[in-house]
Amino acid sequence: MTVRSPERRVAAPWVRTRLRTAPGAAAALALLVAVTAFLAAALPLVTDRYGDAGLRRALETAGPDRTTVRLFAPPDGFVVESGWQGTDGRGWDGPEASLRPDAMRDSYAAVLASAGRSLPLDPGQSTHGVRTTGKLTVPDPWLSRPDDLPPRFSLVAQHGLADHARLRAGRLPEARGTVTATTRTVEAAVSSETARKLNIGVGSVLHVPGTGRAPLAVRVTGIVDPRAPRGAYWSTDPLLRTPGLVTVPGDPERSRYWIGALLLAPGAAPAMLGTPGGPERYWQLAPSVSALRGHDLPRLTSVVASLVSGPLLRQARTATSPDTEADTSLDDVLADHARLRSAIGPLVSVAVFGTGTVAAAVLLVAGGLAADRRRAELALLRARGGSLRGLAGRLLAETAVVAVPAAALGLAAARLAVREARPSHAVAAAAAVALLACVALPLRAVAAHRAVRVRTAREDVASVRPSRRRTVAELTLFVLAVGAVVALRTRGVSDGPEEAGAPGTSGDQLVSLAPVLVGVIAALVLVRLYPLPLRGLARPAGRLRGVVGPLALARAGRASGSAVLPLLALLTALTTAAFGGSVLSGVADARDRAAVLAVGADARVASLRALPSDLADRVRRVPGVREVTPVGITYFAQPQDGQMTVQMAGVDPAGYAALSRHTDIGPFGPDALRASGDSGTGPLPALASPAVADHYGTRPFAVRLDDGSFVTVRIALVRERTPALGDQDFLVVDRSGLPAHAARPTSLLVTGAHPDGAALREAAGGGAQVRVRAEEFAGHVDSPLQSGAERVYAAAVAAGAGYAVLALLLTLLRAAPERAALLARLRTMGLTRAQGRRLLVLESLPQALLAAIGGTLTAWATIRLLSPGVDLTTVALSVSSSPAGRAVLRTDPVSLLVPALAVVAVTVGIAVAQAWWTGRRGSVRELRAGDAR
Known part of the structure; x- marks a missing residue:
């Protein structure tokens, strides 16, 4: 008689039983996989959509005369x-x-x-x-x-x-x-x-x-x-x-x-x-x-x-x-679009790789948490003769029943949210999420239960000694990461892609992986260094009078030694958030600077002829206007030798100097430009561009104005730019020393908090041109590639921050039952609720501070590493030749410090919330739960 294998007979009931036993854990895993699969599938779909829109906009802007x-x-x-x-x-x-x-x-x-x-x-x-x-x-x-x-x-x-x-x-x-x-x-x-x-x-x-x-x-x-x-x-x-x-x-x-x-x-x-x-x-x-x-x-x-x-x-x-x-000029249009695409692609990939690494680490942490939660059960199965293959197969089937439908649901949601894009990359991304979610638990269980153990030794961070295999693996990974970063630094990150429109070259991938590589280095180093101060402080802390401090330090030393993945997730998330915030801040600064240089103020009312005498008063009454600086511009002033033509601006020195300081365009002191009391007896002090100053020096010289009159000037200041005239060859003088015709204002430079453009145009009438700084700022985005890249970057940074918080929650959740039981026992020994809150907060602070300080330093190092070769001009501005010059990546203090402080705040908040909740539930219930565990 043939007897069926017991393993085959109980395989399906095992999966059903486990899902019925822990429906909450299954639902949480399904939600995590569905959200991750949705984000992973939506990314290539959204990238395709804004890439298609950018190409179409490029052709529409070029016009049929160039694209046919x-x-x-x-x-x-x-x-x-x-x-x-x-x-x-x-x-x-x-x-x-x-x-x-x-x-x-x-x-x-x-x-x-x-x-x-x-x-x-x-x-x-x-x-x-x-x-x-x-x-x-x-x-x-x-x-x-x-x-x-x-x-x-x-x-x-x-x-x-x-x-x-x-x-x-x-x-x-x-x-x-x-x-x-x-x-x-x-x-x-x-x-x-x-x-x-x-x-x-x-x-x-x-x-x-x-x-x-x-x-x-x-x-x-x-x-x-x-x-x-x-x-x-x-x-x-x-x-x-x-x-x-x-x-x-x-x-x-x-x-x-x-x-x-x-x-x-x-x-x-x-x-x-x-x-x-x-x-x-x-x-x-x-x-x-x-x-x-x-x-x-x-x-x-x-x-x-x-x-x-x-x-x-x-x-x-x-x-x-x-x-x-x-x-045709279609090839030139496509080449210009390819250059824009290849410049934007690597910057977006930085956020994508960083967020993807954080998401993968969170999935692995979730699998590790499930394996730790079921450690006793799996150890018992191994002790009763269960094979590693059979154990891994059952866990894989158990996880796949939940993860695969959840990933399919996330993929379907992404396809419904973003249509008209290639499905192949989205399917591959969702499948990768499902695969990682399926194998995380089996791999962690197999690694933890390779040998049959009846009793589990301590694995806390202060006492555990890493194995030789782990040391070799960490050293290998460390050397590879350092080598890649050194190669990136020595090669330079500004090397363009070898193929137009294909941002997937090896150089670009190395740039995109830089935050992850630096995060890997930092995580490995910090995990190795973290036990040293705990061991050093353990003995001095024992001599303290209070009980909370030494106990919190001892509890921090009892934390799990397998903290590389959570720390890597936090460091990568903090680095990506800081890098992304610095990129977005740099883009905004470049656009704002270009807008200021183009307008010369917060708004400008200009005409080729003299403006009405009452226009300045009407403009001052416009909402948002704080100050109005009149300027009389002579566009074709000619020095007496006739070798060059310059633009001359007649200004009020005090108001114009204040405007220069406000815009940070060639600031100067007003006294150096103010005309003397006897305006007709001496040359007017002038502020000049470098070319004019080099040509005429500091000697007085006559300048012929548009109406044929002459004025004598002497160059007293030299500036690269000036608000009224931009970067042309120019002279700026006190208009009180000019003839009446040249002194009449032709432009009004307006400063204020968000001047109303429509109201300014209504006040100026039809005879003057109005330019507003805010409108110039918005006009620097003329391609869906730029706006789409910004949105993808912001979404990736936000998703990375969410996954970082989730990794932190999972890390704290792993120790939550033990902490609850500890507080209950200590409450029976006289520990107050306030002391319990302080105990959990102080216990959590070392790891939170480790992540916050490590994340801040890692983000700073990454930005310093990449900033020499990262050019934000293409992303920030609508034209490659900007008056603001090259927009480079700089450290943004807000983006660097706020995410790190948020990690500490979330950690402290969770500890306080857990202490409060444990106090509400009562000591007897927690003691029983702890004993059961």
Whole structure:
């Protein structure tokens, strides 16, 4: 008779029994895994979303004229040097046939099919057609002539005009019969702006010059409005919808003339062969912005390069003409976006790696806590013959039943919260969380119960001696971490990624792992050093008169010796929080500095002409305005030698000096700039830029003002910048010494707490420009990559702080039953409630202080390590060349100290709360619970 294995018969009941026995622990584990899986899965989804949005914003900002790929080729057999004859001897037949709609439609379909397989295209905005490459002068006298110069036009026969335009007047042009190079009359439409600005109406006839023939008469049959004027159909060549004024090159009088476009029917394209415009065929491929994905950036860059000069261009030449060429600025747009992405990626990864390390440490601490809680049970199973494999299998099944569904729930919640992103990375992140949660308890149990023990020896931090294996493992990890940090420091952290748009190079990963590496070093060192002061203080503390101090010190020494993971979690969380706070603070400071330098004050009201005399009083009454400093600016002041042109500002020395101190832009003492009492007898003291000071020195020199008058100045101060004039070559003088015309204020520099921009504009009226510091500050974020990176960074730091608190709670929870029983016993021996609270607080303080001081030092070291090579300019500002210069990482005292103090406060709060709760429950109950344990 076959007997079933006992292990197989009880495997499922074991899992059910354990879940029913400890439903609270199972629910807590499920909640922890679900939240962690949600955060882990949401991170790549959110990163993908803001990466996609950043790429789309980059293309939208660049505009279709830069992002559309244009293919162009001359008509088949068309050679200008041969007297406008086809090279095949058939006269015009070859070129005309290649320009007709059927031939263009077939070639466009082939180009669209080959390119669309690699680059997402928008068929609705992509198009094709024929146009003249040169602008043709139309001499009709009734057309608008700004400087008595005739306008010039391009002839454009673009496919799809009926689908992309609304007819405002007349009808769309048609090609009647078979149009050839000798056709005398064709029909055309114009945009409403072209019609309005060039005085064109329905029925107007424009005479375009011909080549070896009479002028081509172009009759305007319709006026159209674009349906989507900013779309690629109309904006790849903006001349189709909006005419432009062009200045004649080299003309000293800067005469101007209009240029515009006449929209012919596609069938009328052969008529362009009879003009000197040099017709060409073109195919416009507009990318589908909504279909582009940020993670495809390297592939998109490769595809665009292939379209411009690669295999895709060869395929296009096969479908169109051997002479086809391509032109686009899309590759430059993608390269600029890749540089922004590669600069932002490593900084965000610092927070992601730090928070991920903290979360992983918390999961491992939770598994270790569960193993310690069930130490007696698992030891009994091993003593009764249970195998390590069987024990690990049961614990793995028990944990997987809870962790896997919880991780799946977290993944589903993340997918519901963040749609339209790649699911693969989210699934991998959630699976990693589930795997770590499943193996934490079995691995800890296997490590603790490798040998069968009946009695467990003390494992407190003050008495335990680490094993040789642990020492070797810690030394190995320590050496690897130190080596990585040294390599990072010697290599420099500013090395960019080797591949544009791919922030996953080894250098970037090393930068991102720096806080974790420093945290590992600090945790290993602190755990080794922590017992030394406890052992040293144990004997002197025994001679103290009170009982609470020596007992608390002894209790601190009895803490668990396996404190590396909780300490690592706390140190990494504190380091990440301090680093993240310093990054966010540095970004805010850089933006604020750039805004101050751009405005020169908290707000500026400026005009090229003198402002009304009562405007300063009106501005002072605006909410938020504290002080108004009038400044008269001469924009083209010229020193007498005529070698340079400078800007001169006439100011009130006292008010302007106060403004300079407030903005920290070239501060100075007002006495050095104040004019003497006899203003007409001596030179005016001046504050100058370095270039002006180097050129003129300290000798007096005359300066010619805009109105032709002269003033004599002498340079008394030199500053790199000044609030009124920025970083141009400048002179600043006391306006009381200037002529009345130059002394009139043209700008008002406003200081105050958040001046109201709308109220300032209302007070200034329409004749002055108003710039507000707060608006300039907000304007430095122009890409979703920047704003998304900031939000991800803030969320990662907040999540890391939450996990740090949870690690602290788990660490204290491990000793909570023993502490409760101890307090109950001591209460029966006469310990008061106040003494009990002090005992728990003093017992918890050494570990809390260890984490707080270690975290502060670790964060400071990490910031000092990374700051020389971390450039925050790309994250902070909308342009790479900022007037504020390079934004670097600096230590933020608030971010450094507040998290550390929070750790101490949470520890003390938990100790006080536990003492209060234990006092409420009563000593008898706690004694029984302690005895049971």
